[in-house]
Amino acid sequence: MRVMTDPERATKILLTEAEMPRQWYNLLADLPTPPPPVLHPGTLQPVGPDDLSPLFPMALILQEVATDRYVDIPEEVLDVYRLWRPSPLFRAHRLEKALGTPAKIFYKYEGVSPAGSHKPNTAVPQAYYNAQAGITRLTTETGAGQWGTSLAFACAQYGLDCEIWQVRASYDQKPYRKIMIETFGGTVHPSPSELTNAGRAILAANPDSPGSLGIAISEAVEVAAQDPNTNYALGSVLNHVLLHQTIIGEEALRQFAQIGMTPDVIVGCTGGGSNFGGLTFPFLREKLAGRMDPVIRAVEPASCPSLTKGVYAYDFGDTAGMTPLMKMHTLGHDFIPDPIHAGGLRYHGMSPLISHVYELGLIEAVAKSQQDCFAAGVQFARTEGIVPAPEPTHALAACVDEALRCKETGEEKVILTALCGHGHLDLAAYGAYLAGDLVDHELSRDEIAEFVAALPAVPA
Amino acid sequence: MRVMTDPERATKILLTEAEMPRQWYNLLADLPTPPPPVLHPGTLQPVGPDDLSPLFPMALILQEVATDRYVDIPEEVLDVYRLWRPSPLFRAHRLEKALGTPAKIFYKYEGVSPAGSHKPNTAVPQAYYNAQAGITRLTTETGAGQWGTSLAFACAQYGLDCEIWQVRASYDQKPYRKIMIETFGGTVHPSPSELTNAGRAILAANPDSPGSLGIAISEAVEVAAQDPNTNYALGSVLNHVLLHQTIIGEEALRQFAQIGMTPDVIVGCTGGGSNFGGLTFPFLREKLAGRMDPVIRAVEPASCPSLTKGVYAYDFGDTAGMTPLMKMHTLGHDFIPDPIHAGGLRYHGMSPLISHVYELGLIEAVAKSQQDCFAAGVQFARTEGIVPAPEPTHALAACVDEALRCKETGEEKVILTALCGHGHLDLAAYGAYLAGDLVDHELSRDEIAEFVAALPAVPA
Structure with a gap:
């Protein structure tokens, strides 16, 4: 019989691995009204799964629009x-x-x-579902570097390559983040970069651009959209x-x-x-x-x-x-x-x-x-x-x-x-x-x- | 009833806080022969408690020579x-x-x-026993920076000042360590420094000395020995x-x-x-x-x-x-x-x-x-x-x-x-x-x- 800690005195309240939740919760199932639809920028009509499939695997697209209250966490994700x-x-x-x-x-x-940080909670399933779909490389942006590090780690678990555009200001201020990403096996580019149309356009207008998450997302999305074996992963939103x-x-x-x-x-x-x-x-x-x-x-x-x-x-x-x-x-x-x-x-x-x-x-x-x-x-x-x-x-x-x-x-x-x-x-x-x-x-x-x-x- | 994890499958084997050991173990009680005595460098005779009292509180001196098999961990240390x-x-x-x-x-x-790292395991009791003895400042050396960070944290828990000599090569290579020590409230000097006789002598011989743990110890010991309210703390050995x-x-x-x-x-x-x-x-x-x-x-x-x-x-x-x-x-x-x-x-x-x-x-x-x-x-x-x-x-x-x-x-x-x-x-x-x-x-x-x-x- 294990000795338990007095709740009022405890510093750490711990769960065993067996007590770990086995489902994610979907708030959409319980809201009084649904959020407004996501629109295609050309047609201004709600986007469908096909609009998103150049960037995301179908499992994640379905989760994006799911209204089920709970979603099972795959065993391979629980293991990580x-x-x-x-x-x-x-x-x-x-x-x-x-x-x-x-x-x-x-x-x-x-x-x-x-x-x-909390970022691996989603990096791991995102890498998993992409690997299941036969994708071999993920691209993404990172600001402070937490998300890029997380995705690099997650990709290492499922054998995916990982390419990351890091906001220039952060890339310069936080050299350790780049090294940590590389330690996990990822590749890092400062953003804006000369590697994409989006990056080149920003640099042409402002060669000293400190970058932004918005710019880095443009670069990562552009690269993923051009290669059928590459998908894009987003760390929030x-x-x-x-x-x-x-x-x-x-x-x-x-x-x-x-x-x-x-x-x-x-x-x-x-x-x-x-x-x-x-x-x-x-x-x-x-x-x-x-x-x-x-x-x-x-x-x-x-x-x-x-x-x-x-x-x-x-x-x-x-x-x-x-x-x-x-x-x-x-x-x-x-x-x-x-x-x-x-x-x-x-x-x-x-x-x-x-x-x-x-x-x-x-x-x-x-x-x-x-x-x-x-x-x-x-x-x-x-x-x-x-x-x-x-x-x-x-x-x-x-x-x-x-x-x-x-x-x-x-x-x-x-x-x-x-x-x-x-x-x-x-x-x-x-x-x-x-x-x-x-x-x-x-x-x-x-x-x-x-x-x-x-x-x-x-x-x- | 808590759900426990299958031992063969578990990734983390955890103890509750109530299961935390409440005694340290002293190997000296069980060795077939005792280690050779520590000697006074002048007399070459075994040192006594008085020889060590300019640097350490009596509680730690007694632990240094104790032969009891177990030593109770103070409640105030267990809390931290x-x-x-x-x-x-x-x-x-x-x-x-x-x-x-x-x-x-x-x-x-x-x-x-x-x-x-493991270093706070001893930094905390060392700071505690010194605070109990009325000491208001601790000095120490640090190499990679783990020990200095640990002692700065421990001193913050018991209201002590903390002054640290960091090996010059590490001080230059690891600026984050200095900041982390300062975040915990400690003060950091590169070693060798101009603040001590030992440091000045080394710098006179080699102004570009990268330092060493041995030099940094000399500096920290010298400062502690000169002030009755200051003691020295060692992170290993x-x-x-x-x-x-x-x-x-x-x-x-x-x-x-x-x-x-x-x-x-x-x-x-x-x-x-x-x-x-x-x-x-x-x-x-x-x-x-x-x-x-x-x-x-x-x-x-x-x-x-x-x-x-x-x-x-x-x-x-x-x-x-x-x-x-x-x-x-x-x-x-x-x-x-x-x-x-x-x-x-x-x-x-x-x-x-x-x-x-x-x-x-x-x-x-x-x-x-x-x-x-x-x-x-x-x-x-x-x-x-x-x-x-x-x-x-x-x-x-x-x-x-x-x-x-x-x-x-x-x-x-x-x-x-x-x-x-x-x-x-x-x-x-x-x-x-x-x-x-x-x-x-x-x-x-x-x-x-x-x-x-x-x-x-x-x-x-």
């Missing part, structure tokens, strides 16, 4: 998941004490994965990506059940929305069913505020306009983020599904400054011992806000934070923060207006 | 250990498959700790350090008991010996008691082969000759390692306790080249998803050798490997290896002769 899953749920005893809060703070930690990430929330539900608690507030950072959707959608199911009532709060950078300051409109997923049109919160596909030391979350658009859920009023959103985020990250490192990636410091900053409100009101709220990765390869950003050199830039609506004005015209 | 302990034992299913071996390969992974690390092996024993297996071969890398001792000493207890009979094999770099090519003699622990004399396998305290991309393990001496155990014939030792080590590290990353620190790639290279021997003989040996840390902050070394630029240097006995000739004369 077991390298790090189930991931731990931590009780932040030492952070609570440092804050002097009566709140109970929990964090679901995805930094235990091979890439150090799309429905099937968020579907794969729901294993995070499904585990967290089981972990809270183990200690007999439910969260009152859930905070997660949002870039494209996959970590946030992955943790929160299973809780949203419970909320929609009336079984619990957590406040669910998205946290984005004040320098890239698609939910809090962007418009809700049809836009391209990439800069060159090669992708279908998706209705989403967007800063405009021409948006180029400042090349500031702040990791990912620097995408012009927000997942259409997250955008829709936000429009339905099922979630809240706030924006945080870089200074607040890194301050929370340093405090977290010194108390909990994990140096968070810049992305989840946004969630931590919002978590600290909530915990300090509880200190004022005396409320013993249970706060669940998405700690989606560690910051080992982002330490240059911490160095800049500690040296007082961190460049902060709160994007104004005026600055966004220029990009938003260029959105494609789509009849209502 | 729970941030990452018990650490997982992994079955390397995917590496086994890639090698085509009938051997069952397990690795005990210490990279889940705040610093990313000493008995109390190895004592604290035995929680690794105690956990591994419980994890093997959980799946009903015992290891036939245990391999671990050795620099000062703390990770190796920490994993293997509890198994050595079982071996000495006749309850199991594993082969225990130390693996060291061919470029710093203290066990396989050094002499067994009294030597200083530091370069300036400020420490007591310890009988150990040594390359001579003047030894300066090549500033090659290979992380830690670059210390001139070996733990006296490991050296004694080696002389008793209770363990074996082999040396591995950098090429073999990084090849094993890359294969491990691509199969198991963890990029290992350069140090444990030595153990992995020896593990691969053993597994391939099993492939030839058909033996289904159970191999336990000490995976003492991840390589996220050592990726530059992987970059050099992948680019074919890794400098390899197998140290010859002739090269060592010069340093060994300068050993202090100690009558037998």
